[in-house]
Each structure stands twice: as C-alpha cells, then as structure tokens.
Amino acid sequence: MEQQKYIVAIEIGSSKIKGAIGAFDSAKNILSVLAVEEESLTGDDLGDSVRYGVIQNIDKVSNALNRIRRKLENSPSVAPRKIRSVYAAVGGRSLVSTPCEVTRQFNDDTEVTEMVFDQLRREARQTPMPDREIVDVTTRECLINNMNYSHPVGVIARNIKATFNLLSAKTPLRRNLARVISDRIGLDINGYIVRPLAEANLVLTDEEKRLGTMMVDFGAETISVVIYKNGAVQYLSTLPIGSRNITRDLMTLNYTEERADDIKKLAGNADYQDPSRRGPRTPDGLDYTEINNHVAARSGEIIANIQAQIEYADLKPSDIPCGIVIVGGGAKLKGFCNLLGSQTGVKVRIGSPSGLIRIEDARIQPNDAVDVISILAEAAKGMTVECMDRPAPVHTTQEPSTDTNDDLGDEGSRIGEDSPAFLRKKEKERREREKREERERKRAEKEERERAKREAKEKEKADDDYFVDDVVDQEDKVPASSFWCGIKNRINKLKDKVANPEDVEDDNF
Numbered sequence: 001m002e003q004q005k006y007i008v009a010i011e012i013g014s015s016k017i018k019g020a021i022g023a024f025d026s027a028k029n030i031l032s033v034l035a036v037e038e039e040s041l042t043g044d045d046l047g048d049s050v051r052y053g054v055i056q057n058i059d060k061v062s063n064a065l066n067r068i069r070r071k072l073e074n075s076p077s078v079a080p081r082k083i084r085s086v087y088a089a090v091g092g093r094s095l096v097s098t099p100c101e102v103t104r105q106f107n108d109d110t111e112v113t114e115m116v117f118d119q120l121r122r123e124a125r126q127t128p129m130p131d132r133e134i135v136d137v138t139t140r141e142c143l144i145n146n147m148n149y150s151h152p153v154g155v156i157a158r159n160i161k162a163t164f165n166l167l168s169a170k171t172p173l174r175r176n177l178a179r180v181i182s183d184r185i186g187l188d189i190n191g192y193i194v195r196p197l198a199e200a201n202l203v204l205t206d207e208e209k210r211l212g213t214m215m216v217d218f219g220a221e222t223i224s225v226v227i228y229k230n231g232a233v234q235y236l237s238t239l240p241i242g243s244r245n246i247t248r249d250l251m252t253l254n255y256t257e258e259r260a261d262d263i264k265k266l267a268g269n270a271d272y273q274d275p276s277r278r279g280p281r282t283p284d285g286l287d288y289t290e291i292n293n294h295v296a297a298r299s300g301e302i303i304a305n306i307q308a309q310i311e312y313a314d315l316k317p318s319d320i321p322c323g324i325v326i327v328g329g330g331a332k333l334k335g336f337c338n339l340l341g342s343q344t345g346v347k348v349r350i351g352s353p354s355g356l357i358r359i360e361d362a363r364i365q366p367n368d369a370v371d372v373i374s375i376l377a378e379a380a381k382g383m384t385v386e387c388m389d390r391p392a393p394v395h396t397t398q399e400p401s402t403d404t405n406d407d408l409g410d411e412g413s414r415i416g417e418d419s420p421a422f423l424r425k426k427e428k429e430r431r432e433r434e435k436r437e438e439r440e441r442k443r444a445e446k447e448e449r450e451r452a453k454r455e456a457k458e459k460e461k462a463d464d465d466y467f468v469d470d471v472v473d474q475e476d477k478v479p480a481s482s483f484w485c486g487i488k489n490r491i492n493k494l495k496d497k498v499a500n501p502e503d504v505e506d507d508n509f
Helices: 058-073 114-125 171-184 195-203 206-211 243-251 257-267 288-312 336-344 366-379 405-414 420-466 483-497
Strands: 005-012 016-025 030-040 085-090 096-111 132-144 156-170 188-194 213-218 223-229 232-239 324-327 348-350 357-359
Touching: 005 058, 005 171, 005 366, 016 058, 016 366, 030 058, 030 366, 058 171, 085 171, 085 195, 085 366, 096 114, 114 132, 114 156, 132 171, 132 188, 132 232, 156 171, 156 232, 171 188, 188 195, 188 366, 195 213, 195 223, 195 232, 195 324, 195 366, 206 213, 206 223, 213 288, 223 288, 232 288, 243 257, 243 288, 257 288, 288 336, 324 336, 324 366, 336 348, 357 366
Parallel strands: 005 085, 030 357, 085 188, 213 324, 324 348
Antiparallel strands: 005 016, 016 030, 096 156, 096 232, 132 156, 213 223, 223 232
16 A cells, blocks of 8 residues: 555535545556545535535635544544645536637648647637636547547648637636635645546446436536537536525425435435325324425426536437436435436436446445545546655653543543544643643753753852962962962972072073
8 A cells, every 4th residue: 555646635515525535556557445524514504605616615614624634634544644735626606618629730741749739729728718717628529631530649630620628617716725725724736627527537438428428417506517429528517506406495394404405315206296196294294295396396497407408519319329327416316317317318327436446445435425536536547646644753752641441431432533532532642742741841941050050150160270369378279280380389499599589590480
C-alpha cells in the first residue's frame, strides 16, 4: 500500500457533503476505495447551506467539511496520514454545455498531431462567455476532409472542423468552492472535475457510449442529464428540479422536512396505479394513498422534464438504443425507474461502478456513493497528485496512563476512533500532555535562572581577587600565581637594599 498514491475527493451537493479516500495502484491500474464519509445538509439549521449545488453559507459548509475531514483521517485504513489536498467535484444548476466549432485549413497534406488538436481545443476555450466560467472542454465531433473520425490524431488532413462542448457554470460555483476548501479548511485543490461526466465514465460502458445512451443523475435539487452518441458527449444539461421537490410536496401534509423525507423513502411510490381510490390509514397514522398522490404527480413532472432533454438534443428515443442509466439518491424512489421506462419507451437501469474498482470497506454502498467514487476514478487518470502525508514520528516521554474503560462511561466497551468517548479520551490526554510540557518548561527556566546567578557570583568573586587595594601587608589575599604577587616580591627585595628607589642601578628592575 505504501507504493500507492492516496487520492481524496470532495463532493458538495444540495442535501449532503461527501468525502472519499482511495488508493490508486498505477502498476495494476486498480483503484481501491478505502473510506467514504458524509454529512447531511437537511433540517432547519443546514437546509439552505447549499442551494441547487451552489454553496450559500460558507461557515456552515466549512464546519461540515471539517467534520468529514476528521472522520476520513481517523479511518483505520488511512490513519495516521493527514489530508493536504483534494480533488473537488463541479456540478449544480448552472452547469451546461455549449457547442463551439473550430476550423483549420492546411496548404498541404498535414498530419494531425496532439499539438495541433490541443491548439484547436485552446482556441475553443477562448470563446467569451459573460458571467460564466468554462470548467472543461470535451470533443463532440471531428470532421477531417469531411469525414468523421473518433480518433483524429495521426490522420492526414487538408482541413479540420472540430466541434467541442464548452462546459461552463456561473462564476460563484467554483469561487465558493475555493473559499471553503482553500481559504477556510486550508487544503490545496489539485483539480476541479465535472461530476456528471465523471459519473458517466464510471457507470457507462464504451459500447453504450458508441451506440447511444442517456445518463441521468437524480439529485436532491438538480437533475443532470448527459447524452452520449458515437462515443462522445452530444448534450449536457442541468435541470433545477429534484427529489426534494417531492419532499416539499409532502410537507404540505403538515410534516417536517425530515419526517416527509423519511416517509418518501419508506412509503413513497412513483408508479402508484390507483390514485383515485383512498385506502385506510395505517397503524402509524399515515394515509399512503394521499402521500402517493403527491409522489406520483411530482414524479410524472420530473420524468416529463427528463424526456424533453432528448428533444432539446435534436435526438429521438431511437437514437439512444442503450436506454437510460440513472444514478443518485432519487433513483432509489420506489417505482420511479418503471415509470421512467414506460413514459420514455426505453429501457432503464440503475448505474453502479464498473471497471477496476475495489471497495475495501464493507460499510460502503457503491450505488449510494457513485458521485464521490466517480471523482476518485477520474482523478486516478493521468498525472495523479498525492493528496495525503504521513506525519513524521514524534518521540516523546509519556507518563504511564492510568485511564481505564471506567473513565469512558457506558461507551468504554465499544470505543472507536470516531466515537465521542474516544474523542474525550484523546482530549484528556492532550490536556495532560500540555500540563507536563508546561511543568518541564518552568523547571528548565528556573534552572537557567539559578545557573545565571551562580555564574554572576563566580565572576564577581574573580574580579575582587585580581583588583585588591591593600596587597602589601596582606600576602595571603594575593594569589601566589598572580601578576601582582610578582611585583610585590620585587618591591620588597628593593626595600631591603635602599631607602630611595632612585639610587638603585639595576638593569633588571
């Protein structure tokens, strides 16, 4: 595992925020999904934090994302690594595709190289789009000498007409993502990945893309539609409608949003066959007939909008023989896929991760995490950037721990790295460690002060020994090896010979 690159993906949706960590083995071309965590954005407190896929409340979203970060880092398959950067998903209401044609004429027969095609793509990306930001450019069609080529590189050309899809979104979409992830959380963003395209690459086969198929991401407040034909994206659009519309319809029956959402998931049926007949109330007091009248009516409206996208793409149902592949939380609504298939006249299936994807944690439900797993899979392509660091080992001397499960209360027997008991225990250890460090710091400061005092006293005593005023009559106070002792001895010898030192003729004096 140490030879693999760790990838971290973040997907901020209208109803929840998801984070995932994967390990990519480039030698085997295998992506292992190690951990997936999520935070709900429903309820009165968080319900308006993200609207239609665009962040509205920076503070609340940052707090939720921080909680996901801690959960991911505490995962047993990841710890003690720390997240330093992420790949961020881009989606939401304003995400659309716009076709753009770029042509090129050559004087002689010229081979189309990667450089030539990249120049065409860059030219398309320079198309001005007021109040919008181009987040990606994909190839829709490439005509070389009036012939369609799926792989134009290497073809000899006299003229090229390439049609690209400019995938753009309103400017606040990516700007608010950067504010939360980079400015508030302090993580680097390695790249932005268009979520609907990543999901399509994960759940669709190459054959489905060539023959023609539609991928539908049925989210809480938006529905993304991507249509493939001849192996390329022909159409992409985002509808400002989703499963939360059904929840709000049920709230008119005097339910809270949380209760209405639970009722929709447990009892809702989009393919309700007899809305005119009212049935008896169930023991829990719910009238399922009245509930499903709302569910079926709103589901029919949603399906009509999805069906209309085939027309808007200038296609017919017969142009997508592989049918519709649906993902997202709304796809789990009972009867919705049956109703979608009967109204559109094409086959419908639930999308699930395909390819070399390994799920390492049994708690992860792949169909429920298609959105964030697809970001991991897309990031694993090309030059993948390592997203995690293993902290350097810290050698510290710790006192023997006296903590037992009794300190953890009732949760001591089921402690886990993400449990409240574990977090309380770690916080207690942190406080004790800080107290020990503070005591050590004060002790070291006291020792330093005492040492400085001792040195000052020794220096003062040494100065007194060398600068003695009365050294003539107090021989015991002058060090025997000092300079002043030698001078005093010479003077004493001269006193024994003469009374006046000027009468002495001594070259040695």
